[in-house]
Amino acid sequence: MTQAVRHDSMRARNLELVLGEVARQGPLTRAALAELTGLTKSTVSKLVGDLLDAGFLAETGPARAGERGRPGVEVALSGGRVASLGLEVNVDYLAVCLLDLTSTVRFAERRERDNRASEPAEVLGELQQLAQLALGEAAREKLTVAGAVLAVSGPVGDGVVFSAPNLGWRDVRAADLLRLPVPVALDNEANLGALGELWFGDGPENFLFVSGEVGIGAGLVVGSALFRGARGLAGELGHVVVSQAGPPCRCGATGCLETYAGQEALLEAAGVPTVAALLTALDNADPTATKATSAAGQALGLALASAINLLDLDHVVLGGVFAPLCPWLAPAAEAVLAARLGRLRGSVPVLAPSTVGGDAATLGAAGRTIHHVIADPGPFLSRAEAT
Numbered sequence: 001m002t003q004a005v006r007h008d009s010m011r012a013r014n015l016e017l018v019l020g021e022v023a024r025q026g027p028l029t030r031a032a033l034a035e036l037t038g039l040t041k042s043t044v045s046k047l048v049g050d051l052l053d054a055g056f057l058a059e060t061g062p063a064r065a066g067e068r069g070r071p072g073v074e075v076a077l078s079g080g081r082v083a084s085l086g087l088e089v090n091v092d093y094l095a096v097c098l099l100d101l102t103s104t105v106r107f108a109e110r111r112e113r114d115n116r117a118s119e120p121a122e123v124l125g126e127l128q129q130l131a132q133l134a135l136g137e138a139a140r141e142k143l144t145v146a147g148a149v150l151a152v153s154g155p156v157g158d159g160v161v162f163s164a165p166n167l168g169w170r171d172v173r174a175a176d177l178l179r180l181p182v183p184v185a186l187d188n189e190a191n192l193g194a195l196g197e198l199w200f201g202d203g204p205e206n207f208l209f210v211s212g213e214v215g216i217g218a219g220l221v222v223g224s225a226l227f228r229g230a231r232g233l234a235g236e237l238g239h240v241v242v243s244q245a246g247p248p249c250r251c252g253a254t255g256c257l258e259t260y261a262g263q264e265a266l267l268e269a270a271g272v273p274t275v276a277a278l279l280t281a282l283d284n285a286d287p288t289a290t291k292a293t294s295a296a297g298q299a300l301g302l303a304l305a306s307a308i309n310l311l312d313l314d315h316v317v318l319g320g321v322f323a324p325l326c327p328w329l330a331p332a333a334e335a336v337l338a339a340r341l342g343r344l345r346g347s348v349p350v351l352a353p354s355t356v357g358g359d360a361a362t363l364g365a366a367g368r369t370i371h372h373v374i375a376d377p378g379p380f381l382s383r384a385e386a387t
Contacts, residue, residue: 005055011047012378018047019056022077023374029072032375054381055081056101077102082373082380083138085182086366087131088189089123089134089174090117091166091214096130097359098138098145099366101373103200104274107137108359117168124177131180145182146380149365150175151189153215155236159186165250166215187368189361190235191226193220193319193354196364198226199371201355207306207315209354210237210300211361212322214263220311235366238262240303260299261329263321266292275321282328290328297329301336308341308349311360319354326353 017037022028028036051057056076079100086097092114098107109130115123131148138145152174153370154164154176161172175184196210198221203209209219216238220227228234237249238258246255259265263275269292272278281289304316318326330351336346373380 012182012376014043014047015377015381016050016375017138018044019051019077019374019377022057022075022220027074027076029074031072031369033075050381051075052376055238056377056381075119079104079106081142081144083143083145084366084369084373085131085134085138085145085180086192086362086364086368087127087148087371088192088362088365089115089167089185090150090153090189090361094123094127094130095362096126096134097362097366098134098143099363099370100143101370103367103370106141106143107134108254108362109133115167120167120169120172121177123167124174128178128180131178144380147182147285148178148180148184149192149368150178150184150186151192151361151365152186153189153211153213153217156186156188161186163251172206186370187365188217188219188235189213190217191219191228192239192362192364192368193360193368194221194317194364195216195226196356196360196362197221197317197319197354198224198364199367200363201317203317203355204315206313207312208304208311209319209360210304210322212261212263212318212320212325214258216258216262218307230360237303237307240306242299242302246292257299257303261296266296270293273322279324282325293325293328294332298336299331300329301333301340304333304349305337307338308337309344314349316349316351317354318351319356319360320358323353323357325370326351 018033021033021036023113030044030048034041042267055078057075060074060076062232079102082101084099088095093110093112094112100106152161155162159173159175161169161174163170175186178184190211193211197203197209205224207221211217218235218237241255242257243255245258248254249259270278270289272281278289332349334348341348
């Protein structure tokens with residue numbers, strides 16, 4: 001029995017080695033995989049055969065076409081069998097995304113919906129309808145969905161949304177309210193947005209991702225890995241106090257960053273109804289819109305100065321509605337950072353818009369399962385082979 005356990009454990013580790021190298025480096029021959037992993041050629045051939053049969057890999061053709069002798073056949077990740085689901089509940093929309101193993105989007109849907117002070121069961125019931133559309137598409141394309149991850153704004157842990165003031169949720173087991181035929185995990189929207197930027201955008205190895213929506217969250221990436229904190233609650237940038245004499249916040253405090261730079265606060269100060277209208281006003285150099293956005297940028301700079309002093313970061317990525325607003329927000333934020341950090345650091349961090357845009361959290365949610373499958377394909381192998 002002990003030998004059997006060791007054999008299964010060794011096979012799982014070797015599957016991870018082979019699939020991981022193909023995922024990182026692109027198409028590889030069996031000989032190249034043997035050299036990279038240190039496994040024997042016969043072991044690699046067996047593992048590659050299993051991954052081909054399960055639909056995780058596909059042969060792409062000879063490695064060096066036209067070469068004398070028998071060229072090795074390369075294998076690459078295949079998007080034809082395994083997929084994952086990314087789900088998101090935000091204050092003013094619901095979203096769903098279906099990714100295959102190559103991280104190609106197979107289905108995406110976003111539905112505008114006012115979720116303020118909402119009933120969790122009602123909101124998640126509508127999200128479940130969107131998820132069923134994605135699962136239907138997966139079935140039509142004969143994809144096995146390995147799992148789903150739900151992104152929600154607010155601190156989460158152990159499957160619970162502890163507090164989402166903008167949604168009006170407290171201690172909600174959100175994933176449990178989704179009746180889906182696949183396992184559903186729960187995570188913070190800003191954390192998943194940071195992973196979306198890391199995996200699908202141009203995020204460097206170390207950066208702070210700031211999700212600017214009605215609420216403001218942040219995800220910290222260090223060494224190309226997400227930093228969650230001691231209890232997974234790191235990143236509540238929106239509730240950093242930027243003025244003790246500021247307006248009341250939904251969290252119960254006063255003067256939080258959200259009350260100055262959150263989407264609702266910014267639109268109200270600019271005197272416009274939507275982000276699109278704000279962008280038009282800014283393009284036209286409307287003085288009220290320009291002043292409001294500059295004030296929001298200053299407040300953002302104050303919050304970021306504390307974070308950067310503590311974390312010593314060189315890059316900040318602005319996501320959500322902050323991405324299109326970056327040309328007007330960043331100069332004001334950078335001026336505050338220069339005044340507060342310039343003498344100490346000699347420079348200020350680079351502030352740049354997200355290259356992924358508003359889909360970062362949904363992509364990060366779907367990508368989390370894909371990365372889990374690649375890191376440990378064994379549990380999913382038999383499921384894929386059975387379909």
